[in-house]
Amino acid sequence: MAIEKVDLTPRIGSELKLDKATLLSGEHSQEIRRLLVDRGALVVRGLFLNDEELRTVARSLGDLRIGKSKRGSDGKVLNEGDEGILKVSLDPEVNPEYAKFLFGNLLWHMDGTYEEVPPFATLFTPVRLSEWGGDTMFASTYAAYEDLPAEEREWLETLRVMHTMQAALFPAKRDCTPEEFAVWCSYPQRSHPLVWQHKSGRKSLVLSTSAAYVEGMHTAESHDLLQRLMLHATQEKYVYRHVWQAGDLAMWDNTGAIHRAMPYEEGSKREFHRCTLNGEEPITAPTRVEQAA
Numbered sequence: 694m695a696i697e698k699v700d701l702t703p704r705i706g707s708e709l710k711l712d713k714a715t716l717l718s719g720e721h722s723q724e725i726r727r728l729l730v731d732r733g734a735l736v737v738r739g740l741f742l743n744d745e746e747l748r749t750v751a752r753s754l755g756d757l758r759i760g761k762s763k764r765g766s767d768g769k770v771l772n773e774g775d776e777g778i779l780k781v782s783l784d785p786e787v788n789p790e791y792a793k794f795l796f797g798n799l800l801w802h803m804d805g806t807y808e809e810v811p812p813f814a815t816l817f818t819p820v821r822l823s824e825w826g827g828d829t830m831f832a833s834t835y836a837a838y839e840d841l842p843a844e845e846r847e848w849l850e851t852l853r854v855m856h857t858m859q860a861a862l863f864p865a866k867r868d869c870t871p872e873e874f875a876v877w878c879s880y881p882q883r884s885h886p887l888v889w890q891h892k893s894g895r896k897s898l899v900l901s902t903s904a905a906y907v908e909g910m911h912t913a914e915s916h917d918l919l920q921r922l923m924l925h926a927t928q929e930k931y932v933y934r935h936v937w938q939a940g941d942l943a944m945w946d947n948t949g950a951i952h953r954a955m956p957y958e959e960g961s962k963r964e965f966h967r968c969t970l971n972g973e974e975p976i977t978a979p980t981r982v983e984q985a986a
């Protein structure tokens with residue numbers, strides 16, 4: 694039987710009406726994967742998944758990323774663990790490593806642009822909500838690409854962009870110390886095509902706050918282009934804004950959608966548990982058809 698689905702906006706985001714037992718059974722995993730890629734972001738309400746259940750759902754959809762555990766002196770797992778659960782929180786008590794970078798999540802981004810093969814998808818469920826704010830927004834980079842004029846699409850397909858951590862984090866913390874900035878600069882950088890032709894044949898824009906510059910382009914022109922494309926891609930018509938309730942599960946396709954957290958109170962105890970699914974294909978530029986002379 695097909696899953697009952699309610700589209701939340703025309704271009705991105707659907708709510709699936711699924712109960713926990715059905716979701717955990719894995720019987721709909723192929724269809725959920727298809728919908729995830731098709732709709733960019735999926736939401737299921739009222740599930741209240743524990744870590745084990747979150748992992749089970751993640752494994753039914755793809756290759757669960759297993760991180761390296763860091764443990765506190767009490768032996769408690771602090772960050773992305775062998776167990777595949779990443780605790781997303783600004784609270785250093787919860788995740789001291791991640792708290793140093795997490796504020797970058799407030800700007801539109803794609804996860805893992807420093808990797809050759811960025812993650813395929815993320816599953817995200819709240820453990821503690823913020824007192825105010827803290828919605829998560831998703832924007833379809835497939836839709837944004839598809840709506841550009843043909844001539845511009847063709848030109849963009851020839852460009853490559855360098856992604857750096859300092860580009861991602863500086864705009865989110867302009868009062869950083871030189872030492873912090875130096876740490877960001879020490880991370881690996883990665884060049885990717887600006888347009889991704891997926892294995893499916895569909896194309897998307899590869900945009901993120903980590904996009905530092907277009908290779909070979911004048912700095913000023915590159916800055917203007919990346920800003921213009923980001924403003925284009927995050928217009929209301931491409932965006933779904935998720936207002937969290939306890940028990941929600943959200944999943945996003947990290948390859949065809951970008952996301953951000955909306956601001957929330959400083960010192961917040963906001964905490965989400967997250968499973969990441971490993972990527973399945975590198976970002977690949979469209980194949981160019983040579984024009985006959």
Ligand code: OGA
Pocket residue numbers: 781798804827828829830952953954955965967
């Ligand atoms: C992330 C992320 C957004 C949020 O975990 O990668 O961007 O709303 N989270 O916390």
Ligand code: MN
Pocket residue numbers: 798802803804952
């Ligand atoms: Mn993110």
